[in-house]
Each structure stands twice: as structure tokens, then as C-alpha cells.
Amino acid sequence: MTTAAISIRSLTHRYGPTTALDGLTLHIPEGEIFGLLGHNGAGKTTTVSILTTLLKATSGTASVAGHDVREASHQVRRSIGYLPENVSFYDDLTTMENLTFFARLSGLRRPEARIGEVLEFVGFTGHDRERVGTFSKGMRQRVGLAQALIHQPAVLFLDEPTSGLDPEGVKALRELILRVNADWGTTIFMNTHLLSEVTKTCTSIGILRSGRLVHHGTLADTVGAFPTDDALERAYFAAGTTTS
């Protein structure tokens, strides 16, 4: 039996009278690249926020890398990397200063060598003495990925990782995500509303509609039901109508 990297049971979250997440139950095995699809406001970011300990769920339980997000939040933080949709850094600090700070917060005492290794991995060498405030969106995204990977996390959370990137940036980031998973065995949980990205990157998908999981399965099974070029798009809309 495969160990679950992420395990979610009956997770519900309400913002006042609005239910953002409604009884979500989901198990993601180790080593998967999981894509969570959904329209704007479907509850994707709420799910990631709960799993990354940024938000406390109204009810239900969740564990990441074997640690309960509510009871063992510090252990969860040590096990995860997180790349927010609009990644922000200390713009007046250099790449090296930013990464050193986040590495030390993650418990790395002498992070210099690891920073070099990760910067090389994300293809961002030669900029370590430059201020992050001078970087383009694509460059910041690479630094963002480097900070998320600096402590070699077991699970990596990516919130709309390709948002705002040009086609070259999207392609480069996609290749990096695949390499992180292949080379380091990192489980990846990715929020997106871009079906094309899921097709090219993910091994399994979940579809959220208004806070409810209306579909969960491997990518192959999902698109297999619709043997056409726009298979995932058909599956996406079908899930919204048949399951809920």
C-alpha cells in the first residue's frame, strides 16, 4: 500500500456565512504530481492555505508528510515548500540574503552550499549578489522555487505557479517542476485553473466546484474517458455536471 503524502478528511472551511470548502476528502500518495483544478473561488487557495498551516480549518482533519496540520504545525512547516501565486521577497536584499534567511528559518545552519546547489538546479546562477527587487516576474519565480526547495521538502505546494509568466517562463517552470519530482521524489500539490498545464505536468488531478471535490483520479483515467484532443476540458466540464 502506498503511503499518503497528503491526507485530508471531511475538511470544511467557512468565511463567515460563505462555505469555501465543503467536506473535502482526498488522499495523495507520495511521489505524485497532483493538480487541483477549479474555477476562481472554488476553494483551491483555501485548501492550500490549510495544508500549509496558514489557515485553520473550521472542521475536519488534514495531515501532510504524516503530520497533522493543526496539532503538529511546526513539523508540517519543516516538511513542506511553498510557492505562493504572487511570490514576494525582501526586495532590498540580494538573492543570497533572501535565500539564506529562509534557509536558516528552515533549520539549515550553514546553507551556503545548499543555496548554490538549488540555484544551479533552478538555472539561476550568477544573480546571487543582485537585489531581488530588480528581477522580472520569471526571475522572481525561479528564486521563489529555490526558496521553496532550499530545505529539500517532502511536499511542495505551488499556487498557480505559471500565473503571469510568458510562454518561455511557463515552459521553463514546467520542466523544473517535473525535474523536482523526478530527481528528488518530491510530492507536488499544484493549484491551477489552466487545463493545459495539468495535462503536461500532473500525474493525478482533482476538480473542485464551489468547495466540493467533484472528481479525483489519475490523469490517464480522467482523459481516457474522452479520447479527443480536448479530453481534459471535456472531463472538467463533465465532472461539474455529473458528480455534483
Added chain:
Amino acid sequence: MNETLTLARKELLDLRHDRIVWIVLGTLGVAVVLSVIVASLDYRAQLADYEAYVAQVTASGSGVTPAAPQLFPLTLLRGGMEYVEVLAALFALMIGYGAIAKERSRGTVDLLLTRARSGTSIVMGKLAGLAVLWAAIMAAIVVIALASVAMIGGATIGLHEVARVALAGVAGWVYVLFWSAVAVAVTTLTRNSTGALLTLLVAWLVVVLVIPQIGDTMDPDNQVPGGLFKALAIAKTDEHAVLDHFTAYESARNGLEVSSISKLYERFTFATLGIKDTYNGQSLAFIWDGTFRYVYGALAFTAAALTLAAASGRRIHTLRRS
């Protein structure tokens, strides 16, 4: 502990590029130097008046020589200490506010929260960084104060003077730490940055300006410029005898004044530097006897502010953008 040090170090790196730090240091330094220049000119004017008076007395054939005005060199720092009391508090508040508000406006708080052990450690790390920054600024102010008293005031600076100004510097450090801790706590606990800033400015206005001003206005000796008792040529012992009849009033007035940390800081530094007549030329032991309760009061205020700031860390998630 390592996490607190990491956060403190980052805070210092970040502040290194912040113009407000250099504005603070420049403004306080210039204010101290200017106040020493003004006080020195005033003393020289008094000395010139005295010399003219002595010349007149001598010309009239009188053998009596009037007493020369006394200069206790550190009293030249009175204006400088008042600037620290008012301006440094405001700057400490702005820097403390900025340390938290910038995490919100930049959106870096999410990355911090997915790394740090707890919100309390984030807040304490930031305060540790601010404490180091203010220690450096206060050390610079102490050096500037001593150098300006020696070079502009023409006074000889010995070990006693260095110790007294250094003590005033330490008191200033505790005082600004209070304001930075209050700013960090209020900004962390308030959902809206503008609301936090307004609350802090009101607190500064009340504690630094309004309460001490009410206390000063209630002081019977302040009813006449230069002092009521001095104008009436009433000796200190008689002044105390008069005031003994108004103990309840005086206790209320004093209670109001010491409810402001600014007044506690002022009373201690004015005593230490000999700006208050009672403490002119007195030993540090004598000054301690007269002022230790102000020191304990200021330390209690600062400890309370630090505790509040640490507790506010538990609510740091309110800084997240919704």
C-alpha cells in the same frame, strides 16, 4: 533562540537599506548638536553679563565680588534630551510600525508563516533586531553628545561625565524599546495598517505630549516663568514646607506625570545629567536614591510592552492578505 537571531539579523539587513534609519540618526544627532550650541551661547551670554556686572562693581569701588554663574557642563544637553524624549519616541514608533506593516504590504508574511516556529518568535525576532538598531543609534547619540559638550561647550569630559551620559543613553534605549514594542504589538493586532498608525500616533500624542503637559501645568512652581518660588525668593526648605500643605494635590499631579513613561525617562535623565537643580554635582548613589522608582517604572512599562508584543504574535495571521 536561533530562529529569533535569524529574524533579528534579517531585520537589521532590511533596515540597512531603509532611509528612515539614516533620517533618525541624522535628525537626533543634529538636534543634540544644535541644542548644545544654543545652550552654550546662552551660558556665554550669562557669563558676559556677569563680567560686565563685575566690571561695573569694580569701577564703583566696591570690594564685593558677586558669585559667578556655575556651569555644570552636562546641563548643556537639556535640549538634546528633550528631543530624544519627543522625537526618538516618534521614530521608534514609526520603525516598529514599519517592521510589521511592510510584511503585510509586501506580502512576505505568508512565506514567514510557513517557515517560522510561531508568530511569537517572528515578533520577538523583529524586536531583537530593533533593539540592536536602537542600541547602535543611542551609542552614536551618546558619542555625539559628549563630543559636542567638549568641542562646542568647551568642557572637560572625564569618566564621571562619560558614565552619566552613557546612563542617559541606556535610559533612552529602554524608552525607545518601549515605543517600538508598542508599535509592533498594535500593528500586529490591528487588521488595518492605517488604523494601527492612527492609534499609535494618538498614543504618542497622549503619552509624550498631553500627560506631561497637564502635569507641568498643574505644577504650582510653573505658574510664573522661571519658577514661582524663585520669583518670590522662597528657599527650597520653605518651598517644601509650603507644598506639605498640598500633599493630596501634589500626589495626584505626580501620579498623573509618572503614568507617562516619557516623564519617567525625563526625570531620570535630568537627574543623571544634573539638569534638575537638586541633583547638580551629586554622586550617582545620591541620584539613584532619588530616582530608582522612575527606573523601575520605566522598566515595568517596557517589560509590559514587550509582553504585549510577544502575545500579539499569536494573532499574527491577521496580517495575511485575504
